Amino acid sequence: MKKLLVSLSILLSFGIQAQSEQCNLQQSKFISATTVDKEDLICIAKNSQKPYTIFYTLASWCGPCRLHLPDTLDLEKTGMVDVFVLLVEAEQDQRINNAIDFIKYTDEKVKYVVLKDELYGTKVGKRNRKFVTEITPPNFENIDDYSKVILMDKSGNTVYVSNWKDYNKDWKNSKKMYENKIIPLLK
Template identity: 40%
Template structure:
């Protein structure tokens, strides 16, 4: 049983490395890959899964902390590549806190970080959202978003706080996930 676990771990890491190598991703100082909208689309195209899902996260974002466990449950039951997408500056203390927080409960989580811009104007996340969000969805600069892409790298969904019909009960995003995220995914 132990050998099977080791073998599965090796196969998992080989798949992750192959995707990241194919997309030409570079690592930040915290040993996580730096991405932009095009890199995310490349990762989605490089997987053998039907969908990829990215969850925007920051340690200081209270909804993110509440919603992370639901996000991580998705990969248990659905055939997806899932990534936690950090939005703080690449080398910031907040980034390290976010990495530590995610890895504490989810040591195998795939964590990526939004690339810093050459000119720091505080708009990297806002600009990313404008670039990644298809026209049929409203661009809202909130956190704890689910971004679903298909294997062709097409963005199928970008959630926002308005999708939570139970608002102001914002701490639980279960109904939002069931209503608009899961129908796009393939069960295991």
């Protein structure tokens, strides 16, 4: 089983191999994931084969993160976006393996990355707050919630950063939110 997981991790890493080489991305010393910061995400978006890249924030214990993941991954079917799951728990956090198992269970081909511990620290709330503050353009409301869709264009500009208010009190319906907020931006 362990060999199978290692083989699967190697195959998944090919999904970001080109970006890894061009962006000088580093592998975590603790888990089978590439570590990233804001500049790495910009580089990944610039080197994507698609016009847009979505980074979807996920924590293992976050109900909405888990609920919205399948709909987020479905956005790749538009042919316009690359989707990456951005793990917000620390590389050494014991819960992060639960997050990785969950996303692999949802779709074995999911591309995922993790925020760098040395830059964002190890406390999940502080990590997320620091990252969200960095990535959210000044023209958007900065809310440090989870289950965020961060949409970047091919030039590495952050086009959209979602938050809980985008769901208009229907937080269980991510498809509706994506149809209203994200899909129109892809045209």
